[in-house]
Amino acid sequence: MTTLAGVSDVLNPKDLARLEGLELLASRVVDGLLSGKHRSQMKGGSAEFTEHRGYVPGDEIRLIDWKVFGKSDRYFIKQYIEQTCLQVIVVVDGSGSMAFGLDDMTKFHYARSLAACLTRLVLRQSDSAGLAVLGSTVRNYVPPRANPNHFQAIVRMLGDAQPSGETSLAQNLTELARRIKRRGLIVLLSDCFDDLDALRQALHFLRARGHEIILLHTMAREELTFDFGGWSRFDCLEVDGTFLSLDPGLVRKDYLESVQTFLNGLKRICGETGCDYHPLPTDQPMGEALAWYLQRRSARLKQT
């Protein structure tokens, strides 16, 4: 394993070790310039047969399937799916809400580590990996490269990034989609605290441009339990000066109902838009959770 100086705060060796032997595959066809392990939209000579079609003058003679000719006395051309390299862009939500985390690490640190692990995994399987950190705009963007040295640039950017301010996830995703020319895999690491209708439109937009989307939804344990006691002042992490002073016990029921409604809505949107939704609470060990997801995804893709 290559030693990565200055990035120990974003990468945990134990997590990396947990991901040894795993790979991130695209479930859909992607565009690529190089031949790789992912299915390309370009049909042609490759190991994986797709279909037959009638011979037309100009086709190469070597592509004729003589076995079929022997049976049917007609000329058919064999067609194959071309496999190409995957372009993965990891999108990290850098909004202020991602800075929350009391007992465990913050959601942003969790997402940052996830992003580092994922990009390293992608680069190690010779695919292109890029990174986008979203703030009020697309704050930082590293275009995808397949070069292993590109990982340092990604890690550096992750190390420098800090969550702050209010952000519109949907708007930033739309903007990001315009920057990405090739269709590929977009891994979104976010708490998704945004307007769900806008988010639906953004995800639709990305999907319409041919991207596959994995939503790794990160939330802190406290956000799911809200088990605070005593009178508390809740300072908003996104908007400075905004706070609520209240007795948490009195709103716990309503808060949990709101969160549940939000989660149900988010899952429904992911289902509707064909996004692969996977929850990642920050109290789960990141390496194990990611490994488990990747294993499950690989298994699912192989079944199909």
Add this chain to the structure above:
Amino acid sequence: MLSRRQQKRISWGAMRFLKEAVTRRRRLWRLTDLLLLLLRTAVFLFFICALARPLLPATWLGGATPREVILVLDQSMSMSRKVGDTLLFDLQIEQANATLEKLTSRDSVRIILAGETPEWLTPDAIEVSPSAIRKLRTQVDGLKPTLGAGDLIACVREAADLEAPKDKSARVIVVFSDRQRYGWRVDERPLWTAVQTRLQQAAIPSSVNVQLLGEGVADTGNLCVNRIEVARPFAAIKQELNFTAHVQNRGPKPSAATLLGWKTGDQSLGVATIPELAPGASTTVSLAHEFANAGVFEVAGRLEAKDALAGDNDARVLVQIYERLPVLIVEDTNTGEAIESDSAFVLAALGARKAGPANTGWRSVFEPVVIEPIALLATDLNRFRCIILADPRNVEPAAIDKLEVYVRSGGGLWMALGSHANEVVFNDRWYRGGLGLAPLKLTAAIGDANNREKFFAVRAASDAHPATALLSDFQRLDLDRARIYRRYQFDAASGNDVSVLLEVQHGDPVVVERKLERGRVLVQSIPLGISWSSLPLCQAYVAMLHEWLWYLAEPALPARNLAVGEAIMEAASPKDIAELTLPDSRMIECEATAASGAAHFRHVATRLPGEYVLRLKTKESEAVPTRFLVQRSTEESDLKILSEQDMQQIRATNGFQIDAGPDALAVSGKIEVPKHPLEGWLLAALAFALVGELLLAGWTTQRRNLALKPVAMGG
């Protein structure tokens, strides 16, 4: 508050969900906070106020002036007249019920019935409530007019005399009247002054509102039987009794001639004619009748004419007929001639039948038993209606004490002094300085029994005394022929309240009487035989003997005809129980009580005229009823109404108001509203506020500590 100051600061990301929850709960929080704030402030305020012990005017709590309302209902006979088809009494009940309905919950009410004497229908003040008013109305609806008078002003005085209730500001006495003048006693100025003074000096402002009824009452005259008189309401079988009915025209116009029917039970005794009578004029009609059987008989006289007041168209009287009345004669055994025995003359006068078997048949109702003085102590004296001491030689002091007890409990004692008497012994044992049985001190005997030439003539001292009324009739009796040859003298100055029954011509008493508690004692200064006088030889002797025995027996005989307020008494065994039915059909239970050695049923509250029936509760057989008649007041028949001058006089009396109409319950005078201490209410409110605060806080805490499952993100 404390926890708010010690609040934690949490940097929070999922603010949008928190805001949603807060927005959803804000209204409830505000309400809860406001309630808690109010309750806690109230707890504090109530506590401070309770410490200050404030007083609040009673009117602030209910709005109306708290009053004690006293209704005076006229239950007199005159209320049984009619206005159209309605009884005046029913009109009164209607108005009384309407007045009761107007009372507020802050009032209390009492009802007093105006009869011959005031009687509280509700002895205690009743705080007004719907159920209490319903109960009162039931009581009021059950009332009926009586045969008695209605002493309205006495009721007002009784009401004004009540101690003022502390929680009321005013007293309103509402008097219902049929305008009859008699019940108001307007001529008795001292009485009115006393009532006015009491109203003025009452602890709370008191006013009297008079509600007049009966305008337009039918004036069809009023001929009434005032009473039926009988000289003595008891007699022997076959003894003639003379009844006299007093009839008077009480109306303003001359009455037409009519008939008066005499009846005893269902048996008609005859009819008498009542002539035309001028207004105010009266007449009497008489009836002589004798009864063939022993028992109690009612004799009634009823007018046939109909008039405005039906209740006084008849009168009744009860007479008791006896078959035998035992009499005890105490005399020393006579060893000489029978003619020397005093008792022989008494027995002869009582009609001893010498030829009768065992000599027990007596023509008289009085059945004598003769004993010696020594046997007095062993004899049950209560068996005898009266006792005759026929010049006994020596009566032991213990026997004299026994005789005194007998007399005090209603017995009659007749002492005849003769040759065996000694004035020193008599004065020492019988007179005892005025404390003994004898009414006067005795002095030495005068005259010579053997000298028939010198004598004292005797006469009845008064014809008004019931014992001598008959004896004073020289046309019928020959008392004037009696001669007294020897007699003891009485010291006339030695006694008070002594009646003289017989006296000699120059006024010296021969027979004197004293009343000792319930009983009577006659002492005569001559013997009952002929040794000192010729009295036993006169016809008047027999009459005198009977008259005086009846007179002496009378206190022990049950009085059947009573005046209002007179006690009903009937001899009984100790601890006997009887049931007394009153004229208004109420029944009360009486227990026999012992007094002066004899047990009696006694009922003193004869407030209502009419018939009272006493039924002894016996285990063995059906109770035998004993009847009593309480005679009505003749004045109630006087239907003269209040004149304008009388009305002015009533109006001029401070506190009185006539025909206030719907304002009958209005309070007049300066009212000092009583103040109620509020600390009790405040402490109760404090407790309520504390409980409310605890419940609300508990509910809030419960909501805060609800066990909720965290949200599952799923996979």
